[in-house]
Each structure stands twice: as C-alpha cells, then as structure tokens.
Amino acid sequence: MPLLDGGALRPDPFATIGDDDALPEGAALVSLARLTRDGEALAGRNAPLGVALPPDAHPDTLRPWLPRLALVALSLPKHRDGRAFTQARALREYHGYTGEIRATGHVIPDQYAALLRCGVSSIEVPADTDARTWTRMRDIIPLAYQPSQSGDGPPDLLRRRVGLRG
Amino acid sequence: MDQITHAIPPHARTYRYDEVDRDFLAARIAEFRDQVARRLSGELTEDEFKPLRLMNGLYLQLHAYMLRVAIPYGVIDARQMRQLGVIARRWDRGFGHFTTRQNIQFNWTKLEDVIDMLQALADVDMHAIQTSGNCVRNVTTDEFAGAAKDEIVDPRVYAEILRQWSTLHPEFTYLPRKFKIAITGAPHDRAAIQVHDIGVTAKRNEAGTIGFEIWVGGGLGRTPIIGTKLFDFVPEADFLKTMEAVLRVYNALGQRDNIYKARIKILVRDLGDEFRRLVEEELAAMPAGRYRLEPGIVAAIRAHFAPPPFADLQDDPPRYRRALEADAAFAAWARNSTHPHSAPGYVSVVVSLKPIGGIPGDASADQMEAIAELAETFSFGEIRVSHVQNLVLPHVRQEDLHALWKGLRQHGLATPNVGLISDIIACPGMDYCALATARSIPVAQRISERFASLDRQLDIGTLHVNISGCINACGHHHVGHIGLLGVDKRGEEVYQITLGGSATNDATIGELIGPAFSYDSVVDAVETLVRTYVAHREPGELFKDTYRRIGPAPFKEALYAPA
Numbered sequence: 001m002p003l004l005d006g007g008a009l010r011p012d013p014f015a016t017i018g019d020d021d022a023l024p025e026g027a028a029l030v031s032l033a034r035l036t037r038d039g040e041a042l043a044g045r046n047a048p049l050g051v052a053l054p055p056d057a058h059p060d061t062l063r064p065w066l067p068r069l070a071l072v073a074l075s076l077p078k079h080r081d082g083r084a085f086t087q088a089r090a091l092r093e094y095h096g097y098t099g100e101i102r103a104t105g106h107v108i109p110d111q112y113a114a115l116l117r118c119g120v121s122s123i124e125v126p127a128d129t130d131a132r133t134w135t136r137m138r139d140i141i142p143l144a145y146q147p148s149q150s151g152d153g154p155p156d157l158l159r160r161r162v163g164l165r166g
Numbered sequence: 167m168d169q170i171t172h173a174i175p176p177h178a179r180t181y182r183y184d185e186v187d188r189d190f191l192a193a194r195i196a197e198f199r200d201q202v203a204r205r206l207s208g209e210l211t212e213d214e215f216k217p218l219r220l221m222n223g224l225y226l227q228l229h230a231y232m233l234r235v236a237i238p239y240g241v242i243d244a245r246q247m248r249q250l251g252v253i254a255r256r257w258d259r260g261f262g263h264f265t266t267r268q269n270i271q272f273n274w275t276k277l278e279d280v281i282d283m284l285q286a287l288a289d290v291d292m293h294a295i296q297t298s299g300n301c302v303r304n305v306t307t308d309e310f311a312g313a314a315k316d317e318i319v320d321p322r323v324y325a326e327i328l329r330q331w332s333t334l335h336p337e338f339t340y341l342p343r344k345f346k347i348a349i350t351g352a353p354h355d356r357a358a359i360q361v362h363d364i365g366v367t368a369k370r371n372e373a374g375t376i377g378f379e380i381w382v383g384g385g386l387g388r389t390p391i392i393g394t395k396l397f398d399f400v401p402e403a404d405f406l407k408t409m410e411a412v413l414r415v416y417n418a419l420g421q422r423d424n425i426y427k428a429r430i431k432i433l434v435r436d437l438g439d440e441f442r443r444l445v446e447e448e449l450a451a452m453p454a455g456r457y458r459l460e461p462g463i464v465a466a467i468r469a470h471f472a473p474p475p476f477a478d479l480q481d482d483p484p485r486y487r488r489a490l491e492a493d494a495a496f497a498a499w500a501r502n503s504t505h506p507h508s509a510p511g512y513v514s515v516v517v518s519l520k521p522i523g524g525i526p527g528d529a530s531a532d533q534m535e536a537i538a539e540l541a542e543t544f545s546f547g548e549i550r551v552s553h554v555q556n557l558v559l560p561h562v563r564q565e566d567l568h569a570l571w572k573g574l575r576q577h578g579l580a581t582p583n584v585g586l587i588s589d590i591i592a593c594p595g596m597d598y599c600a601l602a603t604a605r606s607i608p609v610a611q612r613i614s615e616r617f618a619s620l621d622r623q624l625d626i627g628t629l630h631v632n633i634s635g636c637i638n639a640c641g642h643h644h645v646g647h648i649g650l651l652g653v654d655k656r657g658e659e660v661y662q663i664t665l666g667g668s669a670t671n672d673a674t675i676g677e678l679i680g681p682a683f684s685y686d687s688v689v690d691a692v693e694t695l696v697r698t699y700v701a702h703r704e705p706g707e708l709f710k711d712t713y714r715r716i717g718p719a720p721f722k723e724a725l726y727a728p729a
C-alpha cells in the first residue's frame with residue numbers, strides 16, 4: 001500500500017518480512033517478536049530496518065534498537081483506538097527518536113493533523129486514496145492549544161498569550 | 167509568534183475570546199461541515215463519522231438528534247443565555263434542557279440544522295466541542311465559583327486552562343472512554359470531585375501558595391467508585407504536566423475491548439498503587455519546561471475572571487430585612503435560594519428549574535431571555551449552571567432580592583424548593599434516551615407533586631433525590647440521599663432504591679435497600695422513607711446522616727414489613 005507523506009503519496013520502500021521469512025537485500029519491516037529474537041543479526045545488515053510496534057507494546061521495549069531503526073510502524077486496529085498517539089509522542093519525546101513513524105491500520109483523514117502533531121510522519125493508506133482530502137483535513141484547523149512534537153506545528157494559544165514558542 | 171494583547175474589559179464575565187479563539191471556532195465548524203458532507207457522500211462510514219459527530223456534541227437519541235452545547239464550567243453571560251433562547255425557539259421546540267454536567271441540550275435537533283446552530287453559537291463565542299465522545303469532556307466546577315464566601319482559589323481560572331489544554335488535544339482525542347474532570351476551589355466540595363475521572367481541589371498552603379489536590383478514578387455508571395487521592399499538593403507549575411501524565415497512562419493502558427471496563431476508574435482499581443508509580447514515571451520522563459504552566463499564562467487567564475465592580479455594602483440591609491418580615495412567601499424563597507457571598511451585602515441566588523410537576527432542568531426560550539434580563543439588572547450580567555440542573559445568579563445585592571424575586575416569579579422561576587425534596591436530579595430516561603430501561607422524568611414529576619406543599623418540604627429539609635433511567639447513572643442516583651434506578655424487569659419498569667449516598671466531601675455510594683418497586687408504587691416508597699427519616703432524625707440531621715447513624719433496618723422494616 002502507498003504511503004502518505006508530506007501530504008503526497010509515495011511507494012513504500014519497505015518489504016514486510018514474516019517471522020520465518022528469509023531477509024531481503026533492501027529495507028525490511030519486521031515484527032517486534034522477530035526484532036527481539038534476531039535483533040543482532042537484523043541490526044548488522046546494511047539496509048534500513050523497521051519494526052511494527054503493536055498497540056499494546058510499550059515503546060520502551062524498542063530502546064536497545066532505536067539507534068538502528070529507520071522506521072517504527074504503529075497500528076490503529078480501529079480508528080477509535082488511540083494508543084498509537086501516545087506511542088508516537090513517547091518515541092519522539094522520551095526517546096528522541098528521529099526516524100520515520102508510520103501509522104497503519106484504520107486511519108481516517110480527520111486524524112491526520114493530530115497524528116502529525118504527536119510525531120507520526122507517514123500514513124499507510126489504500127491505493128485509491130485521494131491525498132487532497134487528507135491535506136484539506138490536515139490544514140483545516142490551522143491553530144492549536146497545545147505544543148506539537150513536529151516542531152513545525154501551528155501556533156499554540158495557551159502559550160501564545162505570553163509569546164512563548166511551542 | 168503573534169503576541170496579541172487584546173483588551174479584556176475590567177469585568178469580562180466569561181473567558182473573552184480573541185481573534186485567534188474565534189478563528190479556531192470558525193475552522194472547527196468548517197471541519198465539521200466537511201465531515202457531514204463526506205458522511206452524506208458515503209466517503210465516511212457511519213462508524214467513522216460517529217466519533218466525529220459526538221466530539222461536536224451531536225447524539226442520536228430515541229426520536230431525534232440531540233445537540234449538547236458546552237457551557238464551560240457552567241459559566242455563561244446574559245448575551246450568551248439570550249442566544250440559547252434564540253436557538254431553542256428557532257431550531258428546537260422552544261426549550262432547552264440544562265444538565266448535571268453544566269451543559270445544555272437541545273433534544274429536537276435536525277441534522278440539516280446543526281451547522282447553523284453551531285454558527286449561531288459561535289456568534290456568541292460558544293460551541294459544542296467535546297461534549298460527547300471518548301475525549302476530555304466539559305470541565306465542571308462549583309456553581310458559586312468566583313462568588314462563594316468559603317472560596318480559597320477561583321477554580322474558573324484553572325478550569326479555563328484545562329478547557330484550552332484539552333480542546334482537540336492531539337494525543338487524547340481517541341481515549342478508551344470519555345473523561346470527566348471536575349475542579350473546586352472551596353473546602354466544601356460542590357463539584358462532586360470524588361466521583362470524577364479526575365477531581366481537583368485547588369487550595370493554598372500555609373505560605374499562601376496555590377497548589378492542587380488531585381483525585382483520580384472516581385465515577386458512577388454501572389460500576390460506581392469513589393476516587394483515590396493521587397497527590398496532595400501539586401504545585402501550580404506542574405498542574406498540566408500532572409494531567410498529561412495521568413492521561414498518558416490511561417490512554418496507553420485503559421481497557422479497549424470491553425466498553426464497561428474502559429473508564430479510568432477500572433484501571434486505577436485494578437492497578438492500585440502501581441497506577442501512582444506509573445504516573446510518577448511519566449512525570450519523571452517529561453522534558454523539563456515543556457509542560458510547565460507559566461505564571462504569566464495563569465495571570466493572563468485570571469484577568470478574564472476579575473470580580474465585577476462590587477459596591478461597598480453591608481450585610482442584612484434594612485430594605486432586605488423589611489421585605490423578609492413583610493412577605494412570607496419571599497422569605498421562604500430567600501431562605502432556600504441564597505448562598506453566602508464573599509462581598510458584604512451580596513448573595514448568590516439559585517434559580518430553581520424544578521417547578522412542581524415540571525421537567526427537571528428544562529427552561530423555555532422565554533425563561534432564558536428573562537434570566538438574561540434579570541442577570542443584567544441584578545447580577546452584572548453573570549449566570550451559572552449548577553450541577554443539579556438549576557441556574558445561579560452569582561452576584562446579587564441583598565437589597566435587590568425582593569425585586570429579583572418578583573421578576574423571577576413572573577416567569578415561573580421562583581419555585582422556593584432549592585435543596586429540598588422536589589429539587590430532583592433526573593436524567594432524560596425513556597422520554598428521550600435510546601439507552602433507557604425506564605422512565606425517569608415522570609417519576610420526578612410525580613414525586614414533586616406528592617411533596618408539593620412547601621411547608622411539608624421545609625419540614626423535611628434538605629434532601630437529595632436522584633433518578634436514573636438506566637444503569638449508566640446519568641441521574642447520579644448512587645450519590646442521592648435517596649437514589650432511584652429504573653430497570654426493566656420482564657417488560658415492566660421497576661425502581662431500585664439506594665440510600666445514604668453523597669457527592670460532596672463525604673462522598674458515598676448509596677446502598678441498595680431491598681427489592682425494587684413498581685412505577686406505580688415507587689412514590690409511596692419514597693414517602694415511606696421520608697416518614698421514617700422524619701421520625702428518627704435528630705435536630706438538623708440530614709437524611710444521609712440519619713441513615714448512617716441508624717442503619718438500613720428501620721427503613722427496610724417500614725418499606726417491606728407486611729402492613
């Protein structure tokens with residue numbers, strides 16, 4: 001499935017690798033179980049490595065691998081399940097992770113802005129997605145009352161009152 | 167970054183929006199308009215649309231949509247109240263319904279009107295944001311905030327800070343379940359903080375510094391739980407940081423597979439002390455400074471809540487005393503409807519929305535307009551919504567009380583029953599609610615008719631009767647002195663009775679007294695309970711205290727012993 005990144009669609013360079021599959025040459029996305037099992041071998045490869053972090057896993061479990069990870073894929077089993085928001089924010093804020101954070105699963109355009117503000121960078125979307133709906137909903141409320149993890153977020157009212165920066 | 171130092175009038179009455187707040191609201195409406203269009207075109211499924219409409223206050227009820235409008239922490243001014251009247255007349259059936267969460271509901275909303283209604287609200291800086299859905303809901307507080315004689319800290323300042331902080335919070339908009347915060351700034355808790363997801367008491371230490379006692383994991387619903395004290399004195403700078411930490415733990419760990427176990431109270435109960443440890447871990451991990459509540463922000467928000475220009479008056483002025491002596495009906499009303507004020511010569515006045523036989527919390531468009539008018543004349547244009555579904559005029563001169571009373575009376579707003587047995591909390595129940603298992607409004611009406619005599623009510627004294635039409639407990643039955651819960655028993659509506667509940671400092675979940683009563687017999691049962699209480703009480707003792715002293719036996723005996 002394509003990725004929505006910076007408001008435009010792009011192909012996914014990562015191949016999703018099953019727990020017992022052989023590793024490909026290029027970028028590989030593995031499960032948390034496989035990362036925990038084959039971590040050293042995976043980290044020793046000379047290609048981008050990604051992991052799928054299940055919603056019930058604590059981001060702390062990734063701590064030893066984070067410097068090697070180019071991608072953390074979070075999942076929303078239903079769009080109402082908001083655990084990924086907290087996981088993304090924790091990865092950025094507590095762990096200083098700067099690689100790609102991807103939201104997968106059931107995500108709707110109305111969640112795009114909030115996901116970005118929590119530190120998510122790309123969304124896995126169906127092939128027939130109209131990126132314009134996503135960017136329109138992303139930009140429709142250009143103001144916020146809280147600081148953002150993305151740094152480039154909109155101004156922040158609670159702080160703006162005294163001229164602080166988000 | 168734009169540093170707008172827009173002018174706040176010396177007496178703002180409510181938090182005053184500036185251009186940015188208004189732009190935000192306009193954008194929010196544009197967003198909802200887009201969402202409605204995508205729902206109609208099928209781009210959004212009903213399952214996807216539902217949380218979006220709920221976060222804009224739009225419920226689907228039994229007969230129609232219902233729009234729940236936020237009255238942040240129950241604070242509203244005359245201009246806004248007038249506009250609610252306009253909305254009630256134009257888009258509802260001429261009524262609005264004030265709720266226990268200090269909001270107002272329009273029960274006969276049409277989907278095609280919603281955007282216009284939101285626009286009419288935005289015209290007076292109001293909205294319906296987060297009045298429903300699995301997000302942080304309207305923050306509630308003491309209805310006498312900013313006026314009460316016993317107030318230590320004005321909770322409106324921190325309630326507004328919480329409102330801004332929680333509005334479209336990017337991380338906490340898809341929580342496991344709804345999240346309700348209540349805050350009080352007085353030693354006497356009038357905001358029921360121990361039965362909220364987070365309850366806050368703002369207080370001062372010996373040095374006079376403001377800090378916050380934080381309670382967590384209280385709630386009613388099908389599993390009623392009294393909250394646990396998490397921290398005794400959180401410094402002001404760490405106020406939002408602490409809220410963030412609690413919600414982070416909840417969002418990560420709250421149950422999502424079972425809706426009945428998804429509230430934070432279940433998590434707190436299951437984790438015990440581990441919950442506090444997890445919150446402390448979050449606090450320790452947070453970058454210093456990022457979530458600090460700066461004194462400058464607090465000062466800027468506090469400026470919106472500056473007191474009105476009170477005159478220099480004395481308590482008990484002669485004009486008031488003469489009116490009390492000359493007019494017994496006025497005196498009876500004044501005795502129950504006033505609350506001590508911090509400024510000498512003033513009181514707060516509770517306006518009962520519980521006429522005998524009426525629908526608790528309902529107000530007509532005419533009444534809303536009348537209240538707005540009276541608030542402008544007698545209360546500096548300020549109005550509050552109380553959590554027992556009444557209204558409050560917070561700052562009234564004692565010498566004006568008689569004139570105010572006459573004005574209220576003309577509009578059926580001077581029922582002298584505040585705090586008495588006919589001042590009932592009732593949820594919408596079977597009359598409106600799709601989840602109801604029984605009627606609650608008609609039961610409230612019948613009880614209030616049974617005890618219509620004011621002398622009798624005064625003799626019974628303060629007594630809280632709370633009624634819910636199903637186990638979700640929107641009518642707070644668990645914390646009524648007498649609580650009624652309507653359930654369906656093989657197709658028949660029956661009412662379970664709980665006794666001894668309280669929502670204030672001695673918060674207690676009422677105890678089930680015995681087998682349920684039929685719709686026809688439940689009013690007699692209440693009558694029996696009241697008689698038993700009157701027979702056993704000591705002077706000045708409240709129902710719940712008599713119940714605690716003598717226990718359930720005499721009440722059981724009176725209810726169930728063969729005649």
Ligand code: HEM
Nearest residue numbers: 265266267343385386387388429593594599601638639640
């Ligand atoms: C008419 C549509 C309504 C529906 C469908 C509805 C639904 C619910 C549900 C499902 C719960 C249980 C939530 C839980 O425990 O997780 C609940 C609780 C509650 N609702 Fe309502 N409600 C409605 C109206 C109202 C009204 C009119 C009020 C205020 C008068 C109200 C105030 C409350 C309160 C205070 C609680 C219990 C406090 C707590 O959750 O701990 N609700 N409601």
Ligand code: SF4
Nearest residue numbers: 593599602635636640
């Ligand atoms: S208690 Fe039940 S019947 Fe009453 S409003 Fe809540 S959900 Fe509806």
